[in-house]
Amino acid sequence: MKTTPNTAINRLLNMAILSGCLLFFVPARLYAVPPNKHIQPVTQPGTRDEAIAFIDSIGELKPSRWWPNIKPALFLQNLKNTIRDPIRIYPGDGTNFCGYGALTYLLLKEDPLGYAKLIVQIYHEGKGSLGEIRFRPSAAIRKAAGSLRFKGRLDIHPAEQMWYLCLADRFKGYLNFLNRKYDKDDEDKLWASVNYAKFNRMVRSLLPYEVKARGADLFRPHVGDLYTYISDRMKTGTIVLFINNRLMRKKNHPTIKLSLPTHYIVTEQLILTDNLVTLIYWDYGGKTLLQLSPAFLKRIVFGITSCTKKVTNAR
């Protein structure tokens, strides 16, 4: 079809209007959406006092139809104690919950009110959300929570049982590939395992942190002097170390020694004196002080996750 001069002019006009619209709206849209998709906090994190006031306002908790094995009074007591004293949280003897424990420790320090509200919401509704992350635990999880036994202090912590199971159910990594569905005792098996990338993903998703991770599941981080690197990072944020716990807390005398990381710890202090590193860290319900040589520290550390607080979005 042959175009007339009028039609050509119309087309040019339309294109000019469209281009104008695009120039006007697109940059505005680009700036309206935060450039970092992980920016989470829609609401400001609540303090510990606010969290305790929230729990006190609940009064008496009724049994939940979603969680048949959770005793309400014990659940509420556990939640209160967790908020009051986060150091005491305990991911359980023999479980693979240490990664979830470290994450929970950070969450309780950062946003105790958010944690308390989420736990109560999951208890009442059988599902809940924190930021953009939704938790919709499976029936097997709902049945297991409150009934885990022979896990030390975790036996009497139903709220923590529920939370760790929900985390393991919600977040998956390549270690969980062969065992994705919860069966009895899976908390001790690959179902609950946390590889390093998964841990960092969980922290980025649930906490308002800028996360910088160095290291991997099989390779040690190349950061120059390890002590200097960790110390510098600790000045601006919290450090989680992914370590080979088999060397740090020996459990056997193996003929073949595998050099693999298995455990997450939250670093509290790191001091170097007389070529001896004093490491104070949190794991499993308490803080531990350990003295080790810089060479041994280098041997055990496989991952360094630096968590620094993000500047809150103007929104």
Next chain:
Amino acid sequence: MPANRIYTILLAIAASWLTACSPRVFTSKYYFQHAAALDQIEETYKELYPKGPFTIGFNDKNYQIISLHILTDSLDYIYEFGVNEPRLADTLTKYKLDTTKVAQLILQMQAIRCTWIKTYEYYLDEKLKSLIFMSVKPRVFNTPLSYKKYYILTYFPQPQYFDSNGKLLDKRTLRRLRKINGEIFTRINDKVCYTTSGNFR
């Protein structure tokens, strides 16, 4: 005899030697043979623990390096010492532990190759209970590929319940087996149980 058959027999012998499991060697008999030494270690530790909670064990195969965990309300301290290092006595003094008694405990443990001793806490009907957990690596021949190398003993302060096979039950009213450190235990007497494990703690 054809060469192939000889090779097969040799291979079978080697395989059975490599995979022979040490747990078959360890039964309650081991406890009765060494009861005096084992009970003495338990007694010494039980006496020391209330004065200052701690766990102690050997990290190396030669029983020369001690791992000492001092447990306080605010911090757990992990130390490693050579058996004869003066720092050990200094540290024990610092935490007000009986230096002589602990030295005696270390010698008792070395003598019988006791790898670890600790107070193990568990919950029964939501109440805190405790027992003394002890692991030993006996001087019997350990094949290279055997997994369970440690003889574990648990000393309960009160008599326990067992099923008809002598397995430790969770409680009288529940026919569920109790697990300690992920293992199922067998009766030696009303208060002492044993198992074999791949881990000493």
